Amino acid sequence: MRAAQIHTCGEPPAVAERPAPAPGPGEVLVEVSAAPVTPLDLLCATGTSYFGTPPTPYVPGVQGVGTAGGRTVWFPTTAGMAPGDGSMAELAAVSESDLVELPPGADPVAVAALGLSAVAAYMALGWRGELRPGEQVIVLGAGGTVGQAAVQLARLAGARRVVAAARSAAARERAERAGADAVVPLDGDDAGELADRLSAALDGPADLVLDPLFGVPAAAATRVLRPGGRLVNLGGSASETSPIDSSTLRGKSLRLLGYTNNELTPAQRAAAITEIAGHAARGALSVVHEIMPLDYAEKAWQRQAAGAPSGRIVLSVR
Numbered sequence: 001m002r003a004a005q006i007h008t009c010g011e012p013p014a015v016a017e018r019p020a021p022a023p024g025p026g027e028v029l030v031e032v033s034a035a036p037v038t039p040l041d042l043l044c045a046t047g048t049s050y051f052g053t054p055p056t057p058y059v060p061g062v063q064g065v066g067t068a069g070g071r072t073v074w075f076p077t078t079a080g081m082a083p084g085d086g087s088m089a090e091l092a093a094v095s096e097s098d099l100v101e102l103p104p105g106a107d108p109v110a111v112a113a114l115g116l117s118a119v120a121a122y123m124a125l126g127w128r129g130e131l132r133p134g135e136q137v138i139v140l141g142a143g144g145t146v147g148q149a150a151v152q153l154a155r156l157a158g159a160r161r162v163v164a165a166a167r168s169a170a171a172r173e174r175a176e177r178a179g180a181d182a183v184v185p186l187d188g189d190d191a192g193e194l195a196d197r198l199s200a201a202l203d204g205p206a207d208l209v210l211d212p213l214f215g216v217p218a219a220a221a222t223r224v225l226r227p228g229g230r231l232v233n234l235g236g237s238a239s240e241t242s243p244i245d246s247s248t249l250r251g252k253s254l255r256l257l258g259y260t261n262n263e264l265t266p267a268q269r270a271a272a273i274t275e276i277a278g279h280a281a282r283g284a285l286s287v288v289h290e291i292m293p294l295d296y297a298e299k300a301w302q303r304q305a306a307g308a309p310s311g312r313i314v315l316s317v318r
Helices: 039-046 108-128 145-156 169-177 191-201 215-222 246-251 266-281 294-306
Strands: 002-005 014-017 027-037 063-068 071-076 091-095 136-140 161-166 182-185 206-211 225-233 255-258 289-293 312-316
Touching: 002 294, 014 294, 027 071, 027 108, 027 294, 039 294, 063 091, 063 108, 071 091, 071 108, 071 266, 108 145, 108 206, 108 225, 108 266, 108 289, 108 312, 136 145, 136 215, 145 161, 145 169, 145 206, 145 266, 161 169, 161 191, 169 182, 182 191, 191 215, 206 215, 215 225, 289 294, 294 312
Parallel strands: 136 161, 136 206, 161 182, 206 225, 225 255, 289 312
Antiparallel strands: 002 014, 027 063, 027 091, 027 312, 063 071
16 A cells, blocks of 8 residues: 655655555554644654654554545544554554544545644633633634634634634635634734734623634733633644733633643544534535645645645545
């Protein structure tokens, strides 16, 4: 079979022929249709992440979509986080209990593009952030895959107003296309100025902030939350620390909450994927993505590492 393989940590994968995987106890072979190239894939392959150094060679790809037993399924892997191979191959051996059957009409590439990023947005908003209909939501970093999904999912959950914030003009355009009511630029490092921009775009104080950035944007967003408001952090793309004022935190009894997909149970993850795939099949949820063939995995990897793609890159395997 054809597969992308990491031979040296820190280097992009090379595509070559290799033996098909042999399913172990409780595993099935999935004929892979689509495999996204994600920041987590690149992080695992550095060999310097908190997951440790993966044994090489290995096939990267922490998630994918394919067919097994006549079903179209989404599946996760632990490639790069534990010994074993991932989704960037024609075939993958996957625990049958991890397969999530997709609804009729779900496009494999569209679901692969959404994948775990949309799971993070969905669970951070509803499960961790306790979003209720009629609330007002701020989505920071709204031009990324998580942010685009969050804008749409907040609307689907009944948010009355969704304010997006993003740094580049292209990212702001993606957030607007996702359906944000207002889009705020994130340029500059003045939390007060950014808070003023957010406030002007809101209809009164916000109830919930979805924050994959932290840093100054998170500090600014706390200033426009209502008393008892919530900020859910699921990343540190802007900074690993944030200048959040103690007086703001205490004075409004704010709730700062952390989120990671790694804490989800398999049942929670499967339910989230099912909901996301259903929205995608109905045309209610999508993120900007581009398709590249498996043979272009090295180029796709390099583009993702350079921050060049305008959206999620999905490798088309079949």
